[in-house]
Amino acid sequence: MTRHGAAIEALKRTGHRLTPQRVMVLSVIAEQPAHVGVEEIQSRVKAVYPYMDQATVYRTIHLLKELGLVTEIQAGGASRYELSASGRHHHMVCRECGGAFDLSPSYLEEFRATLVRDFGFEPDLDHFAVAGRCASCGGKRVSPAAAISTERK
Amino acid sequence: MTRHGAAIEALKRTGHRLTPQRVMVLSVIAEQPAHVGVEEIQSRVKAVYPYMDQATVYRTIHLLKELGLVTEIQAGGASRYELSASGRHHHMVCRECGGAFDLSPSYLEEFRATLVRDFGFEPDLDHFAVAGRCASCGGKRVSPAAAISTERK
DNA sequence: GTTAATGCAAACACTTTGCAGCCGC
DNA sequence: GCGGCTGCAAAGTGTTTGCATTAAC
Numbered sequence: 001m002t003r004h005g006a007a008i009e010a011l012k013r014t015g016h017r018l019t020p021q022r023v024m025v026l027s028v029i030a031e032q033p034a035h036v037g038v039e040e041i042q043s044r045v046k047a048v049y050p051y052m053d054q055a056t057v058y059r060t061i062h063l064l065k066e067l068g069l070v071t072e073i074q075a076g077g078a079s080r081y082e083l084s085a086s087g088r089h090h091h092m093v094c095r096e097c098g099g100a101f102d103l104s105p106s107y108l109e110e111f112r113a114t115l116v117r118d119f120g121f122e123p124d125l126d127h128f129a130v131a132g133r134c135a136s137c138g139g140k141r142v143s144p145a146a147a148i149s150t151e152r153k
Numbered sequence: 154m155t156r157h158g159a160a161i162e163a164l165k166r167t168g169h170r171l172t173p174q175r176v177m178v179l180s181v182i183a184e185q186p187a188h189v190g191v192e193e194i195q196s197r198v199k200a201v202y203p204y205m206d207q208a209t210v211y212r213t214i215h216l217l218k219e220l221g222l223v224t225e226i227q228a229g230g231a232s233r234y235e236l237s238a239s240g241r242h243h244h245m246v247c248r249e250c251g252g253a254f255d256l257s258p259s260y261l262e263e264f265r266a267t268l269v270r271d272f273g274f275e276p277d278l279d280h281f282a283v284a285g286r287c288a289s290c291g292g293k294r295v296s297p298a299a300a301i302s303t304e305r306k
Numbered sequence: 307g308t309t310a311a312t313g314c315a316a317a318c319a320c321t322t323t324g325c326a327g328c329c330g331c
Numbered sequence: 332g333c334g335g336c337t338g339c340a341a342a343g344t345g346t347t348t349g350c351a352t353t354a355a356c
Binding site for chain 2: 092094101103108111115120121122123124125130131132133134
C-alpha cells in the first residue's frame with residue numbers, strides 16, 4: 001500500500017473531500033525521501049496537471065497540517081513538509097550542503113524533560129530541526145550519507 | 154558606558170562609517186531587554202528621526218550581523234535581534250503569549266556534545282530558540298515573568 | 307574629494323484572500 | 332443539488348535592490 005494511503009483515509013474520515021489535487025499533493029510529499037518545499041510540490045504536480053494552482057497547494061498543505069498528516073519544518077526561512085506518518089523524528093540540516101539527516105527523538109527527550117521540569121515550559125518538539133554543519137562539510141571528508149553512521153569528531 | 158559602546162568601536166575598527174542611523178539602530182537594540190524585530194527598531198528610530206528608512210534598518214542589521222555584533226533568532230517566521238555582547242544564552246519563546254525566557258547554554262551543551270560525538274554534526278547553537286508553551290499559558294496560571302523561576306509542572 | 311551609506315521607490319519571494327464557477331459527495 | 336474546493340487574480344507580508352543624492356572620512 002502507498003505510504004499516503006492512511007492520510008487519504010484520514011481525509012475522508014474527517015469529512016473532507018477527496019479531490020485529485022489533494023491526492024497529488026499527498027503523493028508528491030509521500031514520494032520524496034526528504035522534506036519538500038511548496039515550490040517543489042507545485043512543479044511536480046504541474047507536470048501531471050498543469051492547472052494546479054499555488055493557492056491550492058497552500059490550502060491543501062494547511063489542511064494536511066491541521067489534520068496532523070504532514071509536519072512542517074522551517075530550515076532557514078522556507079517551510080518544508082513531509083508525511084508525519086513516517087514516524088516521529090527530527091532533523092539535522094547542514095548549512096553548507098543542505099543535506100538533512102534524521103535524528104532520533106530520544107536525543108531530544110531529555111532536553112524536553114528538563115525544560116518542563118525546570119521552567120514549566122513545554123517545547124514544540126514534534127518535529128524539530130537543528131541547523132549546523134555536517135561531518136562531510138566540516139573537517140571531515142566523508143559523504144553526507146556516511147555521516148549518519150559516523151561515530152567520531 | 155553604554156551597552157553598545159563596544160559595537161560602535163567595532164564598527165569604526167572594521168572601517169565602516171559611523172552614521173547616526175547606525176548608532177540609533179544599535180541603541181534601540183541595546184535598550185531592549187528582549188529581542189527586537191525590524192518593525193520595532195524602525196518605529197522606535199522613527200520617533201526620533203522620521204526619515205529613517207526600512208531599507209537602512211535592514212542594511213544596518215545585515216552589517217551588524219555580519220560583524221557578529223548582533224545575533225538573530227527566528228521564532229516563527231519573523232526575525233528578531235539582540236546585541237550579541239550580552240553573553241551567550243538561548244531562548245524559549247511561547248507560542249501563546251509571545252513571551253521570551255532566557256535559557257542558559259548549559260542546557261544545550263550536552264545536546265550539542267552528543268550530536269558532535271554521534272554524528273560529527275556541529276549544530277549552530279550560538280543562539281538558539283525553542284518554540285513552545287510557557288508555564289503561564291499552559292495549565293499554569295502564573296505570570297510570564299514568574300515562569301522563569303517556576304520549578305514545577 | 308572619495309566613496310560608502312542613505313532615502314526613496316520599485317521589485318522580490320512567499321503566502322494569503324475574495325470570488326465565481328465547478329465537482330465530490 | 333448543496334456546499335466545499337478549485338482556479339484565477341489581486342492583495343498582503345517581510346525583505347531586497349537600483350539609483351541619485353548626501354555626508355563620513
